[in-house]
Amino acid sequence: MRCIVTGGAGFLGSYLTEQLVMMGHSVVVIDDMFRGKKKNLEGCKGMDGYYLVMGDAANRANYEKAADKLGGVDCVYHLAAINGTRWFHERPDFVIQVNLDTLRVALDFSITRGARFVFTSSPEAFGEQPEMPLTNESNSLFSPAAKHGRHSYGASKYLGEIMVQHAVSNSSLDARIVRPFNAYGPRLPGDAYGQVTGIFLEKCHKGTPITIHGDGSQTRSFTWVEEAVEGIRLAGELEVGIDGSNLAGAAFNLGNTEEVSIADLANLCLEITGSDSEIYHQEVGHPGDSRRRKPDISESERVLGWTPNQSLEHGLRSCWRWLQAEE
Numbered sequence: 356m357r358c359i360v361t362g363g364a365g366f367l368g369s370y371l372t373e374q375l376v377m378m379g380h381s382v383v384v385i386d387d388m389f390r391g392k393k394k395n396l397e398g399c400k401g402m403d404g405y406y407l408v409m410g411d412a413a414n415r416a417n418y419e420k421a422a423d424k425l426g427g428v429d430c431v432y433h434l435a436a437i438n439g440t441r442w443f444h445e446r447p448d449f450v451i452q453v454n455l456d457t458l459r460v461a462l463d464f465s466i467t468r469g470a471r472f473v474f475t476s477s478p479e480a481f482g483e484q485p486e487m488p489l490t491n492e493s494n495s496l497f498s499p500a501a502k503h504g505r506h507s508y509g510a511s512k513y514l515g516e517i518m519v520q521h522a523v524s525n526s527s528l529d530a531r532i533v534r535p536f537n538a539y540g541p542r543l544p545g546d547a548y549g550q551v552t553g554i555f556l557e558k559c560h561k562g563t564p565i566t567i568h569g570d571g572s573q574t575r576s577f578t579w580v581e582e583a584v585e586g587i588r589l590a591g592e593l594e595v596g597i598d599g600s601n602l603a604g605a606a607f608n609l610g611n612t613e614e615v616s617i618a619d620l621a622n623l624c625l626e627i628t629g630s631d632s633e634i635y636h637q638e639v640g641h642p643g644d645s646r647r648r649k650p651d652i653s654e655s656e657r658v659l660g661w662t663p664n665q666s667l668e669h670g671l672r673s674c675w676r677w678l679q680a681e682e
Contacts, residue, residue, distance in 0.1 A: 356380045356592065357425040359470075361412040361461055362435035364391025366542050367475065367535065370584040371432060373398055376405050378588070383421035387411045390437070395542055413456040418464040430471040430591045433461045438477075438508065439548040440641055447504030454511035455518075462522050465530070472530040473591040474519045478610070478648055479509030480534065487614075488651035491606050498643055505643030516606070523604040531590040531602050536610025536650050539670065540580030541677035552577060552674065555621055559630035560678055566635050571618025574647045576610040579665035583609050586661045596658035610650035611663045620667075627671050 358375055362368040363384030368391065375382045381404035384396065388409065399405040406424045410417040412435035422428045435457045437450045458474070465472040481489050482497040495513050497506045522528040543550055545557030558565045586609035596602055621634055655661040 356429040357427055358382045358430045358432060358591070359385060359418065359421045359425075359428055360432045360434065361385045361457060362391060362433075364388060364393060364395050364407075365434060366395070366544065367538055367580065367584060367587070368434045369395035369542065370540070370580050371434065371587055372396060372405070374581075374584055374588050376402050380404065381425055382406070383408055383424050385410060385412050385417050385421055385435070390439075390544075413453070413460050415460050415464060418460070422468065428468055428470045430473065431461055431465045432473045432475070432587065432591055433458060434475045435461070436475070436511075439544070439550070440505070441548050443505050443508045444503060444641065447507030450507040451511050454508070455514065458515050458518060462518060462528070466522060466526045466528050471591060472519070472522075472528055473587065474515060474530060474532050475587060476516050476532050476534045476606070477509065477512045478534050478536050478608070478650065479506075480512040480516060482506055482509050482513070483643065483645050485646060487647050487649040488612070489608060489649065490651040491654065503642040505641060520604055529603045532606035533587050533590050534606070534608050534610075534650070535583040535587065536576045536578050536608065536648065538578050538580045538583040539674065541674055543580070543674070551575070551617065551620065552671065555624045556628065556671070556674055556678055559624050559628040559632050562630060562632055564633045564635040565621050565624070566637050567617055567621055568637050568641060568644065570636065571621065572616050573644060574614040574616050574649065575620075576612065576649050577615055577620070577667050577670070578609065578611045578663055579670045582663045582665055586655060586659060589659045589661060593659065597660045598657055600658055602658070605654070605658065607655045607659060607661075608650035608652050609655060609661065610652060611667070612649060612652060613667070614647065614649045615667060623668060623671060627668065628675055
């Protein structure tokens with residue numbers, strides 16, 4: 356396939372690009388490096404069929420440039436977005452603008468080019484839904500906008516899914532939706548704008564306190580990055596599901612079904628690293644934070660043939676070795 360990956364220099368995007376190129380596909384990454392890093396794509400440099408277009412994924416001209424490099428386009432994997440909890444609260448306007456503007460342009464390009472489209476959504480699209488596991492039938496629940504900006508990201512992904520489904524129904528677009536659940540692995544940002552596993556391991560590395568919001572009983576489903584990306588790749592590669600089903604408009608949860616509390620994650624990080632970092636419980640956490648997160652992956656298993664196998668402990672040990680090697 357001839358593929359465009361928006362946000363391909365980011366955490367998930369770089370792993371997806373590597374997998375696609377290794378599978379023999381031609382790939383052009385579109386990334387303005389706001390959160391992506393050229394370093395993430397070092398493994399692709401010099402490989403046949405890999406190209407990089409430095410630019411905004413909300414600019415149609417960059418897609419045309421990418422298509423010219425490929426001699427056409429068969430599939431657009433859209434990952435470009437602003438992620439990171441601090442961004443949701445500090446610049447919700449920016450999060451919404453980037454996430455929806457890039458999607459609108461990517462969708463329009465795919466429709467006019469007749470390319471398959473894979474939209475990377477998120478479990479945040481379900482908001483504060485308390486009933487688990489999360490399925491395609493779960494309602495999305497968002498607290499009042501006057502309280503906080505947390506759901507700028509989740510609501511943008513929810514609206515994004517509506518935009519994709521509308522395009523499938525009204526433009527004959529062959530689009531698929533994927534929702535990676537807390538993917539983690541080497542390259543995951545561990546700064547203040549990063550994600551929890553990266554942040555905790557970075558704290559262990561520096562020997563600084565690990566901050567847990569509340570009692571740490573809130574849960575997440577941590578998914579090894581290479582497995583999450585395999586699901587994203589399959590959603591674009593398959594003509595039809597392995598069960599013969601039509602994939603246009605299909606949505607897939609890509610996540611480990613083991614729920615892990617944030618407190619247990621912190622303790623596991625301390626155990627693996629041998630760090631003397633202390634755990635600090637902050638009474639007030641991020642408003643709008645979901646209490647539980649667990650995916651129903653039956654559709655992914657049945658239609659994509661996708662099942663995660665990596666244990667959290669093994670994955671975190673790999674992350675720790677990578678972090679130490681980065682010194």
